[in-house]
Amino acid sequence: MNENLKFIQGNEFCVEAALYAGLDFYAGYPITPSTEILEHMAKRLPEIGGKFLQMEDEIASLCAIIGASLTGHKVMTATSGPGFSLMQEALGYAIMAEIPCVIVDVQRGGSSTGIPTHVGQGDVMQARWGTHGDHAIIVMTASNHQDVFAITVDAFNLAETYRTPVILLFDEVVGHMRERIFIPAKGEIPLVERLRTSVKKGVDFHPYLPREDGRLPISDFGEAHRYNVTGMVHDMWGFPSDNPKIAYGLVRHLVDKIENNTDKIARYKEYYLEDARTILISYGSAARSALHVVENRRSRGESLGLLELQTLWPFPYSLVQEKCADAKYVVVVEMNAGQVLQSVKICVDRPERVFLANRIDGVFITPTDIRNILRLIEGKGV
Amino acid sequence: MVEPKLKEHVINRNWCKGCGICVYFCPKKVLELDAGDKVVAKRPEDCLCCKLCEFRCPDLAIEIITDQESE
Amino acid sequence: MAIKDYIRERFFPHIWCPGCGHGMVLNGLLRAIEKIGLDKNEIVMVSGIGCSARISGYVDFHTLHSIHGRALSFATGIKMSRPELKLIVPMGDGDALAIGGNHFIHAARRNMDMTAIIINNRIYGMTGGQHSPLSGYGTMSATSPYSNIDNDFDVVELSVAAGASFVGRTTTYHTKQMTDILGQAIIHKGFSVVEIMSQCPTYFGRKNRLGSAIDMLEGFRKNTTPIGSKAKQKDPDLIERGIFVRKKMPEYCDEYDKIIKRAMKGN
Numbered sequence: 001m002n003e004n005l006k007f008i009q010g011n012e013f014c015v016e017a018a019l020y021a022g023l024d025f026y027a028g029y030p031i032t033p034s035t036e037i038l039e040h041m042a043k044r045l046p047e048i049g050g051k052f053l054q055m056e057d058e059i060a061s062l063c064a065i066i067g068a069s070l071t072g073h074k075v076m077t078a079t080s081g082p083g084f085s086l087m088q089e090a091l092g093y094a095i096m097a098e099i100p101c102v103i104v105d106v107q108r109g110g111s112s113t114g115i116p117t118h119v120g121q122g123d124v125m126q127a128r129w130g131t132h133g134d135h136a137i138i139v140m141t142a143s144n145h146q147d148v149f150a151i152t153v154d155a156f157n158l159a160e161t162y163r164t165p166v167i168l169l170f171d172e173v174v175g176h177m178r179e180r181i182f183i184p185a186k187g188e189i190p191l192v193e194r195l196r197t198s199v200k201k202g203v204d205f206h207p208y209l210p211r212e213d214g215r216l217p218i219s220d221f222g223e224a225h226r227y228n229v230t231g232m233v234h235d236m237w238g239f240p241s242d243n244p245k246i247a248y249g250l251v252r253h254l255v256d257k258i259e260n261n262t263d264k265i266a267r268y269k270e271y272y273l274e275d276a277r278t279i280l281i282s283y284g285s286a287a288r289s290a291l292h293v294v295e296n297r298r299s300r301g302e303s304l305g306l307l308e309l310q311t312l313w314p315f316p317y318s319l320v321q322e323k324c325a326d327a328k329y330v331v332v333v334e335m336n337a338g339q340v341l342q343s344v345k346i347c348v349d350r351p352e353r354v355f356l357a358n359r360i361d362g363v364f365i366t367p368t369d370i371r372n373i374l375r376l377i378e379g380k381g382v
Numbered sequence: 383m384v385e386p387k388l389k390e391h392v393i394n395r396n397w398c399k400g401c402g403i404c405v406y407f408c409p410k411k412v413l414e415l416d417a418g419d420k421v422v423a424k425r426p427e428d429c430l431c432c433k434l435c436e437f438r439c440p441d442l443a444i445e446i447i448t449d450q451e452s453e
Numbered sequence: 454m455a456i457k458d459y460i461r462e463r464f465f466p467h468i469w470c471p472g473c474g475h476g477m478v479l480n481g482l483l484r485a486i487e488k489i490g491l492d493k494n495e496i497v498m499v500s501g502i503g504c505s506a507r508i509s510g511y512v513d514f515h516t517l518h519s520i521h522g523r524a525l526s527f528a529t530g531i532k533m534s535r536p537e538l539k540l541i542v543p544m545g546d547g548d549a550l551a552i553g554g555n556h557f558i559h560a561a562r563r564n565m566d567m568t569a570i571i572i573n574n575r576i577y578g579m580t581g582g583q584h585s586p587l588s589g590y591g592t593m594s595a596t597s598p599y600s601n602i603d604n605d606f607d608v609v610e611l612s613v614a615a616g617a618s619f620v621g622r623t624t625t626y627h628t629k630q631m632t633d634i635l636g637q638a639i640i641h642k643g644f645s646v647v648e649i650m651s652q653c654p655t656y657f658g659r660k661n662r663l664g665s666a667i668d669m670l671e672g673f674r675k676n677t678t679p680i681g682s683k684a685k686q687k688d689p690d691l692i693e694r695g696i697f698v699r700k701k702m703p704e705y706c707d708e709y710d711k712i713i714k715r716a717m718k719g720n
Contacts, residue, residue, distance in 0.1 A: 025533070046712050047716045047717060055529070056559040059523060060523065060559070061526075063519065063527045064526050064529050067499070067526070067528060067532075068533065070517065070531060071534045072534075072535075222494070222495070222497070224494070226493060226494065226516070228509070228510060228517075229518065230510075231519070232518065240518075
């Protein structure tokens, strides 16, 4: 048997993907249903000479990885809803100070403490707007383990490219389910490494002056250039400023560097969309049931298709509009009260034809659930 | 060891906020605040070069240069 | 002045009020660093939010002006990922012990090599004079206009109980002791805590009728005494200054290196 072939949990595979991407520093705090990531990191990181920390809470965990990122390391933390709530302030800091890091949120059911061992997808909007102030953010997800691997590696690459935190919004089903997986050979997926400045020691270095391509070369803490990092509005040297021009330029830069690259950041999969009259839009584990329904109905000759979103933010508005242009019905399949639904309605030509197939009770949405809702939409009764 | 002798008080008037800490705690009452609430060395000849003014200054605005220190 | 080599002169005069203790702590700290002879490139200063946190902007080290209460968490990540760097973390009493209290005790327990400086002026200055966890019973502030009924705690006792391997206390009046203790704390291998009793004449002083910065400094002289002094036996209310704890304990990054060796052998 191929030794790269395994049967493991999504959480565990996420760890392997992070290591593949070059992660060598992790800090976290136990929380269901993400704890396996913490546990596997504790075991795996010292094996490769990396560093693992169990901190006193999720706030400290994110702060610690931001610190480690500043010394030049690829870093990650993982949590679930309650911990993700605690992380919001530090998340905003990493966005403002442009520090690459990856944050995994393995979503549980419900709000507040919710149903920790059950599934939900209720953190989509929190991932977008949880931290205060104007900002842009990259949020990605996956529905199966092989995609968890690819998207996790991708998340590290995007974090480096755009000097920003990237959120991996997985869910309990993907995190805990076991699937057969295959670990790609080294080099098979290209990696983006930290872009370091070529400015020599003793020459004025502008840590916050983007290059023409928008990228921001860094100097690691401990290296030749000493500069300031702050969450305050700052000038190109990293020092606080209340100059309106600087404040405007900074907010524009933080938003534009991501939203102007929405097309480049958009990851998605499509199934039978060419002639689809009814298009399901889904993501994460819910997309598994959606795909099942689509394939089942296709076998009966019905023209259903699935658009599986892997990048949730920046939301690929033009992509969704284009793909849904000819659809009679668009049905968003998700395990929340309609968080992606809102974005879809914004961009399609006929928002009145957009429907929601969802569950909000901590129970995994099944193909039967989706079929029942489709029958209602099609006027066939349940 | 020879006692250091004062060469000069270097006072950064731009940084001095006139809190008067150096004036009050100077053991020889060498310093005073002028009309603009900035410190001046009024009686430099009395200075012991203890440097307490320099060490205590919250504004890093005063410095004692002695003959033992190379510029 | 050699300590000027360690500052970013272009930002002076600094933002602190006339007579503020933060400038005196900056002054003493720079002298300690100069005495030890540390290279600017090997020092990382991490601060949180508040008047105290502005120290990091004025020093020519690698500086991280982070978020309120979390400076030690950022510092932990930096130190763990690059143990050869020297971490200095100045914090106010509210920053370190209210919003950051949990991080503080766990950083002390972990014993990672870094220096936490708690500049205790018993007030939130940046926001305009609200009571802090160290204001103490009976004090006045913007949020205790009828007198404070919150008890304070003793930073030294707290640090000792939390497991800090170096604990010292001094005041802004005792400038030479401040430089000495800060220097020893920085050299100490492990988590070191230095409490510096400091004056906020603008808020704590004014609200509690303690007079000017000078009067408050006189207060530190009168109300404190060296550890174990005879004066303390006569007057138990005197606050002791000096080094309370200095012990050799396994340092976290060193311990983790051993974990790496064990894990690699297991491969």
